[in-house]
């Protein structure tokens with residue numbers, strides 16, 4: 699089997715006006731939408747300006763960079779965020795809620811302007827993942843259902859939840875849709891299809907090796923598993939993950955596989 703890897707840096711090059719402030723990378727992905735990324739977690743933060751409203755998605759640039767993020771936002775749009783939306787309830791995404799709340803923003807469970815920012819619930823990375831689709835600019839924020847800098851993390855929804863979540867995204871997106879992952883370079887539908895196929899190939903391979911009686915240490919040396927793993931990082935790091943992270947990913951995949959095996 700051949701595993702495909704899409705060159706996400708090519709997508710990155712599409713957004714020519716990448717602005718580097720001190721701590722925050724700014725990508726202008728459409729006339730009214732920006733993706734801001736802090737140094738500490740690499741969380742992709744959405745900044746959306748619609749009429750007089752300014753919406754932030756997952757404002758977490760790192761514990762010591764809230765002021766810098768606030769300042770950068772002010773430099774770009776000249777106003778303060780009015781609403782905060784989160785793709786899920788993990789601190790690397792919600793960590794900045796309190797800061798912006800204390801500066802007047804409102805944290806919302808669902809989109810304040812449902813006709814332009816559609817909120818869609820799925821269950822893959824966490825028990826409550828929300829995708830945000832911006833119809834007007836054809837941009838989809840998907841949180842950690844999709845990560846282009848790390849291995850997949852489908853621990854809440856398992857194989858079923860993962861595939862349903864990806865299917866939901868593929869049904870909304872067309873070939874031009876800008877797909878913003880929770881972390882890592884911005885992607886598109888073709889890259890997501892590859893990610894889905896590699897994820898399923900990974901689960902299948904780990905399941906096979908596990909039921910052959912191989913231990914985690916032995917699985918860590920499996921060429922085929924390692925080849926699949928390498929497909930998950932867009933930045934061509936080698937090794938793609940620290941050893942500890944690989945063994946944890948194998949163990950967590952095994953617990954998903956075992957819990958699904960029982961049903």
Ligand SMILES: [Zn+2]
Pocket residue numbers: 741788790791842880881
């Ligand atoms: Zn995350």
